[in-house]
Structures are given as structure tokens and as C-alpha cells.
Amino acid sequence: MSDHELPLRLAVGGDHAGFPLKELVTKHFSDLVIELIDCGTHDDSPSDYPDFAVEVAEKINSGQADRGLLICGSGVGVSVAANKITGIRAAICHDTYSAHQGVEHDDMNVLCIGGRIIGSALAFEIIKAFLSARYTPEERHARRLQKIVALEEE
Template sequence: MTQIAPLRVAIGGDHAGFPLKELIARKLDGHVSALIDCGTNSEQSCDYPDFAVEVARHLIAGKADRGLLICGSGVGVSVAANKIPGIRAAICHDTYSAHQGVEHDDMNVLCIGGRIIGSELAMEIVYSFLSAQYTPGERHQRRLDKVLEIERLGLDALKS
């Protein structure tokens, strides 16, 4: 198993992501400081934005360090999570993007598609995401500062 720094992880997903969410939760148990299950708890139809909000609440409140969101494709939870100030979420279906997103862009939520990738690859991606650390080099910080300014000001932050 990949070495994971002590992290508190909030995990959530809709009915389409439920089987993979459960598998990831089982495999992470004991390898993270805390695992906060934000639901869903079955394959009964439900709405992905609800779980993106719950995971984000834990991150914004400082109760979790990273978030994991799983829906059918990863797209819905990514779109919903990125509407929440302070959340930087991305769909990653490869290990490089999962760690590079943290290292260069300070990504704090990993989104994956439970109907897109298999469980073994999903676990490799999760481990890559959770073991990565933000490395604020000058160019990375400059770019992240621009993203944060867009988040703060909306379109008013963009130059004409």
C-alpha cells in the first residue's frame, strides 16, 4: 500500500457511485486518520449534488483534509463540488492527474466515475491523490492565486 500522510477524508457519492464508494471506504479504513462517510448508503436513486455539498461542508469546516466523490461518470459530482467556494475538485481516471492536481493545483477533492473505471485502478488513483502534497512553487502559486481570485470575484476578476 502507498504511504498516506495522516489525513481526515470525507467520502460521498450517489447511487451509481455507491458500490465503489463502499469498496474504497473499506480499503481506506485504518489507513487514514478519519474516514467520514457522507452517504449515500444504498443504490436507491438519489441526487449527486447532495453528496458533493456534504463532502464540501466537512472540508470547509476543517473537519476533513481531502474529499472523495464518486458518481456514475465523476462529471456530476465534479461540476457540483466546483460551485462551492474553497473546493477544487477534478475528475481523475489516472494516477498522474490525481497526484499532479494536488501538487500543482492544490486540488482537495478527487472525483471518479464508478461506472467508468474498475476498483483496482480506482484504488491506485485514490492512493496517488491522498499521498500527494501541494508544492507551492512560484508558478503554481501564481496560477492558484488567479483561480482563487476568480472564485472570489467571479467574472469581475477577468480582464476584458
């Protein structure tokens, strides 16, 4: 898959701490995905990361986006918030292996990164690994995913 062909609709969101990196990411990936949906924030005024986790999750759960990207200061807050939402499987990944492995084995649909933790060049590589990966529904992966779905239903 070339840099010009990441056939996904991507919802991106983040709070004030993630805003600078989110701006760089949206510019970098806007022409590389089918559609990039900017869920805010749109400036560096103080804001609350759970609001953006909800916005990105709603885009995925409604079928408007295929994957999501959330950026806050550390990546922790958006990850915690996103994982409270049914249908969302989010993880912090600050390396490319975890970013693609999370999709391939765990059907991760939201990548969380810390805007104050990593620089833009590494973030671009991690996001590309996440967007390029596809879930591989081997028996063990599907079995584990069903257990996660069951936890959501409890």
C-alpha cells in the same frame, strides 16, 4: 509513505451510481487514513449527486476533513457540483498522474471518479496517488492558485 500511513482525514460521498465503488473504497481506505468520514449515500436508492458534493465540501471547508473523494456514475456530475462551492478544487481523474499532479500543482482537494468508468483496483491506485501527494507552492503554482481564488471572489 507506506500503505498504512496516509495521514489525512478523508470525506467520501457519492450518489446511487457511485455507491458500489464507494463501499469498496471506504472498506479499503478506512484503516489507511486517520479518519474516513462517510457522507453517504448509504444504499443504491436513487439520489442526487449535488447533495453529496455539498456534504463533502462542508467537511473540508469546516476543517473536519483534509481531502474529499466523490464518486458518481461518470465523475462528471460530482465534479461540476463540487467546483461550484467556494474553497473546493475538484477534478475527475481516472489515472494516477492526474491525481497526484492535480494536488502538487493545483492544490486539488477533491478527487472525483466515475464508479461506472473504472474498476476498484484502478480506483484504489488513483486514490492512493491523490492522498499521498502534497501541494508544492512554487511561484508559478501559487500565482495560478491565487487567480483561481480571485475567480471565486468575483
